[in-house]
Amino acid sequence: MKHTLSVLLQNKPGVLSRVTGLFSGRGFNIESLSVAETLDSSLSCLTLVTSGNEAIVEQITKQLHKLIDVIKVTDISESEYVEREMALIRVKAENTTRAEVLRIIDIFRGKVVDVSPKAYAVEVTGTATKIQAIIDILRPIGIKEIVRTGTIAMARAPKK
Amino acid sequence: MNKITGSEVIVQCLLEEGVTTIFGFPGGAVIDLYDTLMDSKVHHVLVRHEQGAVHAADGLARVTGDVGVALLTSGPGATNGVTAIATAYMDSIPMVILTGQVPTPLIGNDAFQEVDIVGITRPCTKHNYLVNKAEDLLPTLREAFHIARTGRPGPVLVDLPKDVVASMIEFTEKKPIRMQNYQPTYEPHLGQVEKACKAILKAKQPVLYVGGGVILSNSNEELTVLAKNLNIPVTMTLMGLGGFPGRDSLSMGMLGMHGSYTSNMAVAKSDLLIAVGARFDDRVTGRVDAFAPHAKIIHIDIDPTSISKNVTVDIPIVADCKHALAAMNKWFSTSGENLQSIGDTHNAWIETINEWTKKHPMTYHDEGETIKPQFVIEKLDELTNGDAIITTEVGQNQMWAAQFYKFNRPRHLVTSGGLGTMGFGLPAAIGAKMAFPEATVIDVAGDGSIQMNIQELSTAKQYGCPVIVCILNNNYLGMVRQWQELFYDKRYASTVMEVTPDFVALAEAYGAVGFRCDKTSEVKETIRKALEAVKENTVILDFRISREEGVFPMVPAGKATTEMLLV
Ligand SMILES: Cc1ncc(C[n+]2csc(CCOP(=O)(O)OP(=O)(O)O)c2C)c(N)n1
Ligand SMILES: [Mg+2]
Numbered sequence: 001m002k003h004t005l006s007v008l009l010q011n012k013p014g015v016l017s018r019v020t021g022l023f024s025g026r027g028f029n030i031e032s033l034s035v036a037e038t039l040d041s042s043l044s045c046l047t048l049v050t051s052g053n054e055a056i057v058e059q060i061t062k063q064l065h066k067l068i069d070v071i072k073v074t075d076i077s078e079s080e081y082v083e084r085e086m087a088l089i090r091v092k093a094e095n096t097t098r099a100e101v102l103r104i105i106d107i108f109r110g111k112v113v114d115v116s117p118k119a120y121a122v123e124v125t126g127t128a129t130k131i132q133a134i135i136d137i138l139r140p141i142g143i144k145e146i147v148r149t150g151t152i153a154m155a156r157a158p159k160k
Numbered sequence: 161m162n163k164i165t166g167s168e169v170i171v172q173c174l175l176e177e178g179v180t181t182i183f184g185f186p187g188g189a190v191i192d193l194y195d196t197l198m199d200s201k202v203h204h205v206l207v208r209h210e211q212g213a214v215h216a217a218d219g220l221a222r223v224t225g226d227v228g229v230a231l232l233t234s235g236p237g238a239t240n241g242v243t244a245i246a247t248a249y250m251d252s253i254p255m256v257i258l259t260g261q262v263p264t265p266l267i268g269n270d271a272f273q274e275v276d277i278v279g280i281t282r283p284c285t286k287h288n289y290l291v292n293k294a295e296d297l298l299p300t301l302r303e304a305f306h307i308a309r310t311g312r313p314g315p316v317l318v319d320l321p322k323d324v325v326a327s328m329i330e331f332t333e334k335k336p337i338r339m340q341n342y343q344p345t346y347e348p349h350l351g352q353v354e355k356a357c358k359a360i361l362k363a364k365q366p367v368l369y370v371g372g373g374v375i376l377s378n379s380n381e382e383l384t385v386l387a388k389n390l391n392i393p394v395t396m397t398l399m400g401l402g403g404f405p406g407r408d409s410l411s412m413g414m415l416g417m418h419g420s421y422t423s424n425m426a427v428a429k430s431d432l433l434i435a436v437g438a439r440f441d442d443r444v445t446g447r448v449d450a451f452a453p454h455a456k457i458i459h460i461d462i463d464p465t466s467i468s469k470n471v472t473v474d475i476p477i478v479a480d481c482k483h484a485l486a487a488m489n490k491w492f493s494t495s496g497e498n499l500q501s502i503g504d505t506h507n508a509w510i511e512t513i514n515e516w517t518k519k520h521p522m523t524y525h526d527e528g529e530t531i532k533p534q535f536v537i538e539k540l541d542e543l544t545n546g547d548a549i550i551t552t553e554v555g556q557n558q559m560w561a562a563q564f565y566k567f568n569r570p571r572h573l574v575t576s577g578g579l580g581t582m583g584f585g586l587p588a589a590i591g592a593k594m595a596f597p598e599a600t601v602i603d604v605a606g607d608g609s610i611q612m613n614i615q616e617l618s619t620a621k622q623y624g625c626p627v628i629v630c631i632l633n634n635n636y637l638g639m640v641r642q643w644q645e646l647f648y649d650k651r652y653a654s655t656v657m658e659v660t661p662d663f664v665a666l667a668e669a670y671g672a673v674g675f676r677c678d679k680t681s682e683v684k685e686t687i688r689k690a691l692e693a694v695k696e697n698t699v700i701l702d703f704r705i706s707r708e709e710g711v712f713p714m715v716p717a718g719k720a721t722t723e724m725l726l727v
Contacts, residue, residue, distance in 0.1 A: 018282060025283050062465040068287040071341040
């Protein structure tokens with residue numbers, strides 16, 4: 001099972017390597033990882049997607065907690081949440097394909113962010129599934145390069 | 161405000177934390193600090209190898225419960241300490257390791273004797289720091305001590321760039337440390353305590369499984385009260401030995417790979433396992449799915465990651481063992497239950513246990529005048545009444561010490577349990593002796609292990625810190641050889657020590673005293689002589705033991721703990 005963990009940590013040098021070292025040292029799996037400063041610049045928020053059974057994810061959560069620089073760990077996939085990923089995709093856009101590329105980008109609500117005579121660089125955001133979908137559709141046209149961020153996620157606010 | 165140098169800040173901070181003795185080895189990056197130490201009230205012990213410094217500080221910490229402190233220079237000094245830091249980490253020993261570092265402007269430039277020791281020790285410290293600003297020095301040191309001694313204790317390393325140590329700093333007053341991100345749970349959840357106590361009331365065949373957490377939290381008294389009041393047999397891990405009196409009739413000795421037949425059978429048959437400050441290590445559980453298969457499990461531990469890590473637990477209690485056991489004792493004493501009669505319901509169980517012990521006691525075959533290592537440990541136990549501080553090396557010697565010395569009290573067995581570090585025993589013995597100059601301190605050693613930190617005999621000599629090194633000399637890397645004998649077709653690859661020093665001559669070379677003994681009938685007298693001689697000087701005992709003696713019982717790796725190879 002896939003789990004998305006949101007980890008609040010001290011924004012200090014070396015903290016990220018404590019987290020990644022924990023995962024590699026204990027043989028836990030990281031599918032994606034994304035980290036940046038929070039509103040409070042002394043803290044950063046790390047979104048980490050991992051997989052494993054209940055016991056493993058419980059161990060991961062506890063082990064993360066045990067790191068002195070970690071303040072809070074939430075398995076946000078346990079309840080309602082939104083997740084987003086962004087990709088920059090450079091796709092071939094020649095006379096014959098340009099219109100189709102634009103149509104696809106439009107369907108996925110992407111944006112062209114860089115143009116060259118033979119290619120477009122496209123920005124898309126969405127869930128990992130959506131990103132995968134546009135990649136699959138653009139692939140036959142000719143993808144030259146892809147850069148993806150890891151997933152970032154946020155719990156949904158209570159309904160009332 | 162008056163400013164003082166970083167070195168002075170460090171020394172003052174040590175004194176403020178109650179540190180009077182530290183162990184170390186100098187070098188360019190810490191020369192300022194050594195200069196300040198020279199006129200300070202902190203007693204610095206110069207070891208002969210940095211691994212020895214950290215093990216000695218560790219030994220001191222284990223026997224006292226205080227934070228042990230070691231001081232190492234940058235680069236090779238720091239890396240030499242790594243094995244010993246990992247040793248302390250695996251056994252949760254409170255320590256602060258201070259390492260010198262090149263000046264901050266040089267960090268990252270591959271400067272002379274620069275090494276990223278914070279990076280290297282990240283996975284083997286509880287926490288570590290590089291102090292890169294002068295104003296961070298004092299708060300970091302205070303935080304380091306706080307982290308080392310609270311919660312599940314552990315080693316904390318503080319890396320000190322030379323320019324930071326040389327800068328002028330204000331020594332501010334100490335305030336209580338509050339860390340938003342680090343708040344260990346000491347008090348047990350009372351609902352869980354009640355659940356645990358009710359489970360105990362219902363149990364017919366309960367077993368207390370006691371680990372190093374009982375020693376670390378000084379909860380041996382609370383544990384003894386619980387065991388005695390309710391008539392519950394006790395088994396201990398290697399790290400838990402001494403947590404319950406070894407001579408008590410409820411003690412079943414150690415469990416696990418080289419545990420007693422009784423302990424392993426009792427766990428296998430029990431209907432309630434009460435794990436206190438233990439971590440279900442593979443050397444204890446054997447094949448996990450066959451471990452305590454019929455038992456409900458209560459697990460008390462201050463570290464939530466220990467709970468349900470290897471074995472799923474029914475009633476977890478995250479708390480300091482001392483607080484949790486006290487809460488349980490209180491629950492029982494106020495429950496209105498008649499504890500005596502509850503205890504009596506375990507009599508049949510105790511009887512079964514005694515039968516097991518009768519059938520398969522901890523024993524060995526006599527070989528006449530050929531010395532049996534177990535006999536040596538029995539005599540050590542007898543002649544010191546189970547009250548000596550025993551440190552050990554690693555291997556068969558360590559297991560025989562654990563099996564045959566009956567530790568009366570906690571903090572009297574000092575052994576590298578989690579990491580199994582050969583070379584631990586001698587420096588640890590020196591640290592223990594420094595802490596308790598009146599105590600009899602004996603390093604039970606193997607001929608292989610002792611050579612890994614033998615240089616510390618000089619330290620013992622220099623500081624008038626006499627200990628006994630009791631070598632169970634089989635001229636083999638015996639424990640590895642035992643595995644080869646049993647599981648590798650007797651192919652003795654690299655376990656025969658073809659050249660071993662003359663340990664008596666070696667003792668003399670270091671200004672110590674050496675006695676050799678190769679007859680059973682002379683063992684007792686030799687130990688007596690050593691106990692007398694150690695009042696003045698370090699003694700090396702070279703017992704020529706039955707070379708191919710094995711450690712039994714033995715649970716082969718990966719087997720159920722009931723599948724023991726017996727004597
Ligand atoms: C530093 C280190 N290296 C290797 C080992 C693996 N090892 C475990 S026991 C042992 C044999 C130790 O020999 P000795 O000290 O003579 O003890 P004996 O088993 O013969 O009593 C070895 C090599 C270890 N535990 N530690
Ligand atoms: Mg040996």
